[in-house]
Amino acid sequence: MFDTSYFFSSFSFIIIGIPLTLSIALIAFLMGGLIGFVIAIIRINQFKYFHGLCIAYVSFIRGTPLVIQLFLIYYGLPILLKLAGFGNLISEIHPIYFVYFTFSINAGAYLSETLRSAILSVHKGQNEAAYVIGLSKTQTMLSVILPQAMRVALPNLGNQFIVLLKETSLAFLVSVPEIMGQAKILAGRTSQFFEVYIAAAILYWCLCLLIERILRYGEKKLSAHI
Structure with a gap:
């Protein structure tokens, strides 16, 4: 039987993982955007x-699963550090x-293609026209092209951010207690997996809806100034 009271009470525990989920998505998106821009250029x-x-x-990066990339970084980077004398x-x-690093390089590959095609x-x-009026290549890129x-x-950047937000659920595999990590801990304690995972799904859904609204607002603002 579905335990309604436990379902609602589980939100108070799972919601603790929201700041960590958002930090992973934001840091990976910003760092990935920087990496992607450099690669695009x-x-x-x-x-x-x-x-x-x-x-x-x-x-x-685009041809391998993110979960494999995460394990390669999480288990492989310490080996490289040991060999370099930083054990x-x-x-x-x-x-x-390790999660920040993995998600950043993953996002960088996808964002590079989006930025390259946009440029x-x-x-x-x-x-x-920019060169005619005396602008340098850097000024042209920053003031005219970008x-x-x-x-x-x-629109594509927004979609990729939402995908990245959902992919943060893989971070629990390396013991990072974001939303999915908190849900896994709670479900493991009580064995009431169904209620807990539905609550986690609703939290991800609400976050995505909120981000979609913010992105639509930003797109309208940007359109008004260009």
């Missing part, structure tokens, strides 16, 4: 040597930092 300009490395990086630091590294969608005449590219990229 390298690929657009086809910088020698780095261009091929960026293609390989994007291909590997004493391993015990001091909290699992959340390329801006007509080349915009570059030429604002127009962001207008194109914003």
